[in-house]
Amino acid sequence: MRRLLFIAVLIAGLTPQLASQELRLPNKDGSVKFGVLGDTGTGGSDQVAVAKELATWRTRFKFDFVVMMGDNLYGGEKARDFQKKFEIPYKALLDGGVKFYAALGNHDDAAIQRNYKPFNMNGERYYSFKPQNGVRFFALDSNYVDEKQLGWLDKELAASGSEWKIMFFHHPLYSSGETHGSADLQRGLLEPVFMKYGVNLVLAGHEHFYERIKPQKGIAYFTLGSSAKLRRGDLQKSALTAYGNDTDYTFILMEIVGDELYFQTINQKGTTIDAGSVRRVGKVEPTTTRTAQPVVPQAKPSPAQPGPRQEKK
Amino acid sequence: MNVTRLLMLPVVVLAISCDRNATPDTTFQQSNELSAQAPVPTSGAVGESQPAQAPPAPRTEKKAAPATPVADQARATGVNADAAVLQDFKSRIDAYMTLRKAAVKGAPALKETTDPTKIKAAQDAMATEIRAARANAKHGDIFTSEITAKFRRLLSPELKGDDGRDAKAIIKDDAPTNIPFKVNAKYPEGASVPTVPANLLISLPTLPEPLQYRIIEKHLVLVDEDADVILDYALNVIR
Numbered sequence: 001m002r003r004l005l006f007i008a009v010l011i012a013g014l015t016p017q018l019a020s021q022e023l024r025l026p027n028k029d030g031s032v033k034f035g036v037l038g039d040t041g042t043g044g045s046d047q048v049a050v051a052k053e054l055a056t057w058r059t060r061f062k063f064d065f066v067v068m069m070g071d072n073l074y075g076g077e078k079a080r081d082f083q084k085k086f087e088i089p090y091k092a093l094l095d096g097g098v099k100f101y102a103a104l105g106n107h108d109d110a111a112i113q114r115n116y117k118p119f120n121m122n123g124e125r126y127y128s129f130k131p132q133n134g135v136r137f138f139a140l141d142s143n144y145v146d147e148k149q150l151g152w153l154d155k156e157l158a159a160s161g162s163e164w165k166i167m168f169f170h171h172p173l174y175s176s177g178e179t180h181g182s183a184d185l186q187r188g189l190l191e192p193v194f195m196k197y198g199v200n201l202v203l204a205g206h207e208h209f210y211e212r213i214k215p216q217k218g219i220a221y222f223t224l225g226s227s228a229k230l231r232r233g234d235l236q237k238s239a240l241t242a243y244g245n246d247t248d249y250t251f252i253l254m255e256i257v258g259d260e261l262y263f264q265t266i267n268q269k270g271t272t273i274d275a276g277s278v279r280r281v282g283k284v285e286p287t288t289t290r291t292a293q294p295v296v297p298q299a300k301p302s303p304a305q306p307g308p309r310q311e312k313k
Numbered sequence: 314m315n316v317t318r319l320l321m322l323p324v325v326v327l328a329i330s331c332d333r334n335a336t337p338d339t340t341f342q343q344s345n346e347l348s349a350q351a352p353v354p355t356s357g358a359v360g361e362s363q364p365a366q367a368p369p370a371p372r373t374e375k376k377a378a379p380a381t382p383v384a385d386q387a388r389a390t391g392v393n394a395d396a397a398v399l400q401d402f403k404s405r406i407d408a409y410m411t412l413r414k415a416a417v418k419g420a421p422a423l424k425e426t427t428d429p430t431k432i433k434a435a436q437d438a439m440a441t442e443i444r445a446a447r448a449n450a451k452h453g454d455i456f457t458s459e460i461t462a463k464f465r466r467l468l469s470p471e472l473k474g475d476d477g478r479d480a481k482a483i484i485k486d487d488a489p490t491n492i493p494f495k496v497n498a499k500y501p502e503g504a505s506v507p508t509v510p511a512n513l514l515i516s517l518p519t520l521p522e523p524l525q526y527r528i529i530e531k532h533l534v535l536v537d538e539d540a541d542v543i544l545d546y547a548l549n550v551i552r
Contacts, residue, residue: 031544075503076502076503077429077500077503079429079433106486106487106506106508107487108506109502110506111436111523111538111539111540112429112432115423115424116429116432117425117427118427122425123424142508143508143509144509144514144525145515146514146515146519146521147515147519148522171508183509184475185479185480185510186477188511189511189515239347259464272445
């Protein structure tokens with residue numbers, strides 16, 4: 001009887017732990033699978049812990065590429081820095097054929113990084129790539145939003161027939177961070193272009209925490225700048241916040257299946273802190289308050305996507 | 314501070330003050346650290362060998378702008394003076410790009426590689442060629458006092474209100490330190506690259522790649538980003 005009781009207690013204790021380690025993405029054949037990292041380049045133990053966990057999760061979820069939100073290398077940018085702050089932490093992923101696509105942060109030397117082949121920037125400060133038909137990623141340089149970049153973006157978006165148009169860059173256009181907050185000036189220039197052409201998802205870093213923003217004008221926003229650095233207590237949850245965390249080092253796994261984009265945010269211990277999906281509702285006439293291809297959060301998370309971790313009261 | 318230096322100080326300050334009277338657009342409110350490195354701007358170009366001798370004191374700006382060559386010529390010929398000053402800036406940038414093109418012809422091109430050492434070597438070689446080609450370049454060659462004054466006027470409305478506050482906050486955010494205000498100097502390796510507030514950037518003339526504006530404290534710096542070379546700087550454009 002005692003033994004049975006012990007086993008029952010053990011199972012009860014392990015269940016939440018195991019559940020939090022579950023893959024909550026569909027993991028379907030042929031889907032677009034990718035990882036998201038932000039503000040990585042410290043070369044410190046926290047970056048290494050996140051990198052290790054990301055590699056571990058890849059054994060279950062075979063993502064093909066990772067997008068980086070900038071601040072890819074803090075401090076020096078010599079060959080040994082690239083080794084310490086990128087090549088060594090992500091060796092398992094690089095050896096496994098995972099491609100990294102970098103955006104530039106305010107701590108990055110553009111001339112060096114855009115020519116560093118493993119960052120796949122094709123020598124450009126801003127660029128786009130298409131991992132699969134129907135999905136296109138656009139990396140922007142939010143440090144330097146000049147007319148030339150805006151012109152390029154307008155042209156690229158106009159020419160893109162992809163249903164999923166995903167932006168990634170350093171400065172979050174919406175943020176509840178105390179230190180930085182929303183990048184209003186960049187938003188004033190970029191958001192109208194995003195809305196005109198039906199951008200559905202925007203990924204950013206800069207803030208050293210994780211925040212999932214409630215869709216703004218039909219666009220889903222995620223901020224992840226905590227893959228190596230953390231600014232504890234900086235997230236002042238606001239009306240913008242759907243979910244946020246400034247206590248864990250994190251990465252995101254994402255998967256696009258048809259009109260659904262699924263996400264699972266995981267910490268350095270492999271524990272899921274947030275999960276869910278957004279659904280693309282198709283083309284509509286853009287207005288001043290709605291993008292041309294809006295997304296909506298999935299109303300009822302399915303059993304496979306149970307949504308964010310419940311906050312302890 | 315010894316007695317001789319104490320006695321010299323008022324003389325030096327007076328000399329600088331007199332010199333500045335030629336450029337009423339320039340009001341010094343910079344930090345001691347910067348003023349110790351930055352040359353004193355005058356109505357013409359000032360050589361790199363003329364550093365400020367002492368932290369200059371703020372002074373009252375004169376209301377009337379002085380007559381300036383490009384603007385004067387434009388007025389005399391019935392051309393818009395502001396447009397002429399901007400055209401002058403464009404001509405100076407074009408001249409640099411022409412010089413640059415010839416200078417880096419022999420240097421290895423920046424190209425994608427897995428070896429950052431090769432990128433760095435190409436960057437350094439390019440910088441060496443550029444410096445050699447413009448060895449006589451001096452402060453004010455590109456940002457003349459007229460162009461600096463024009464840029465201040467362009468930026469001024471953007472520095473007011475909420476957007477202005479945001480812009481100033483961005484400039485302070487992760488602001489780099491120890492940037493040498495010196496023509497042909499290297500932008501320090503490892504220094505953060507300050508985000509240029511989008512509203513300010515969009516108000517300034519667009520630069521050809523690989524040139525970029527950077528704002529350090531209150532000052533505008535023109536950088537050849539591929540070579541990490543500082544081409545010129547304009548003091549106190551942010552007010």
